Amino acid sequence: MKRVHRAFISLAVVFAAGNASALEPDALFTKVSGGVWAVRTFDAQERPLRAGSAVVIAPGRLVTNCHVLAKASSFVIRQDNVTYGATLEYPDPARDLCQIKVANFSVAPVPLAPAGSAHVGQRVYAIGNPLGLENTLSEGILSGLRGGDSQAPLLQTTAAISPGSSGGGLFDSEGRLLGITSFGARDGGSLNFAVPIEFLAELPARAKAMLETRPSGPAAAETVRKTAEAGSGGAAGLAVPLHRGDAIEYVHTDKLTGIRTPVIYRLDRIDGDVLSFNGGGRIEKADGRLVSAPSPLGGLFDSSAPPGGWGRKDMQPGMRWHLDYTTRGRQRHELDATVGEERPMHIGGTEMNVTRVAYEGWIYGAYGGAPLTTISARFTGTAWYSVELGRVVKFDGEIQRTGSVGGSETMEFVRIQR
Incomplete structure (x- = not known):
């Protein structure tokens, strides 16, 4: 019994020691809140643009998101009634990280967690x-x-x-x-x-590499500003031609379970006007038309997509057409498409006009080109297509089988990563 009791005490001591450094929320806030500052940005006429946050990572140095600084001619950091002017030092819009510097700023930096220490559930x-x-x-x-x-x-x-x-x-x-x-x-x-935070160490080198490929002087400042806007997650980012390494991010929602999952299409190859994402898992034309999606990360958005995708630039309100095609999953789709009116929609924080396209019809299991009507399913879908961006920014799809819902999903554009 003594040995068991001592072993229990030893384990308790070890467990307590492993958690001794965890702080209560109030103590944690007291420890680090002084290193988190508000950011205010202004246009050329000193009119307010955006508000964000920044964290002190080194003496006189803070880091924020580049999209906070997009379109800004100047910006300040603020805490309580104290305000400092700040300037951009290292921009890395591809990762949406920008380091800024502040003169005569003596606030202590916050401590950084060890690289790779983040784990699910903490x-x-x-x-x-x-x-x-x-x-x-x-x-x-x-x-x-x-x-x-x-x-x-x-x-x-x-x-x-x-x-x-x-x-x-x-x-x-x-x-x-x-x-x-x-x-x-x-x-x-x-x-x-x-x-x-692992990205912080690479900020200076990545910023230098980006700026070395840009012109100098005022043109460079304008290019950096536009690049920051492109990396901001807004619709303006998609209006800029995609380059190798860029990624388009959506969120997929299973409406039956409520589970939401990020879906990222990263451009890794360009052959003329053909763009290959995720190692060939999705292939598009440069104008946004879908060629194929052999890896349907986006659920119905990918697996049931018709040739060319769910929208096209020449659509006009009132247009109708019939689709009859078989997907890579050997499911035959017979759908009727109807184009609705154009209307505004907020896309990545920017209001843009989109065209609504409604799809309705049936999906059949296919074998040798002959539909097996015993496993037919009713399909309805709605795509919101942005002509300016050349792609669908929201998609709802639903499959119904013999009175029950077999699947109900949504895909929504979030941002572009550059």
């Missing part, structure tokens, strides 16, 4: 300035590690993030910085994301 805390409410703390868990980059994954979290939180800090329970809060999926509830 308690995390977001500190930022949502809706302009300075130094707001929210609590959650790290709910996923997503393949946002080949070097390190995006951090998915349930900690609340709202407009103004962009550029804030995501901290572990010891008050160490895990990532920079970047964006939340539209209507995504607790589906929010942060850029991992």
Whole structure:
């Protein structure tokens, strides 16, 4: 009994020691909130543009999201009643990270978590300035590690993030910085994301490499500004021609379960006017027309897509056409398409005009070209197509089998990663 009792005590001591450094939320906030500042940006006429957040990572140096600084002619950082002018030092819009510098700024940097220490299920805390409410703390868990980059994954979290939180800090329970809060999926509830701190070490080199390929002087500043806008997650990013390494991000929602999953199409090859994403898992023409989608990451959006995709640039309200095609999954689709009116829609924070296209018909199991009507299913779908972007920015699809819903899904555009 003594041995068992001593072993139990030893395990208890080890467990307690392993958790001794975890902080209560109030203590954690006291420890690191001084290193999270609000960002305010202004246009050339000194009119306010955007509000965001930034985190102190080194003496006189803070990091924020590049999309916070997009279109800005000047910007400041602020906490309580203290304001400092700031300037851009290292832009990395492809990863949506921008380092800024502030003269005569002596605030201590926040501690950084060890590289690779983020793990699913751990308690995390977001500190930022949502809706302009300075130094707001929210609590959650790290709910996923997503393949946002080949070097390190995006951090998915349930900690609340709202407009103004962009550029804030995501901290572990010891008050160490895990990532920079970047964006939340539209209507995504607790589906929010942060850029991992592993990217900070590469910021100077990546920024230098990008700037060396740009012209100097005022033209360079304008190019950086436009590039930051392209990496901001807004629709303007898609209007810029895609380049190798760019990625288009959607969110797929299974409406039957409520599960929301990021879907990323990364451009890894360009052959003339043919664009190959995800190692050939999706192939498009340069104008956005779908060639094939052998790896249907986007559910029905990919697996049931007609030749050319769910929309096209020559559509006019009132147009109708009939589709009869068989997918790679050997399912025959007979659908009727009807084009509705054009209307405005908010896409990545920008209002743009989209055209609604309704699809209705049947899907049959196919073998040798002959439909097996015993496994037929009713299909309805709606695509919102942006002519300016040359692609569908929202898609709803539903399959009904003999009185029951076999699948109900939504795909929504989130942003472009450059």
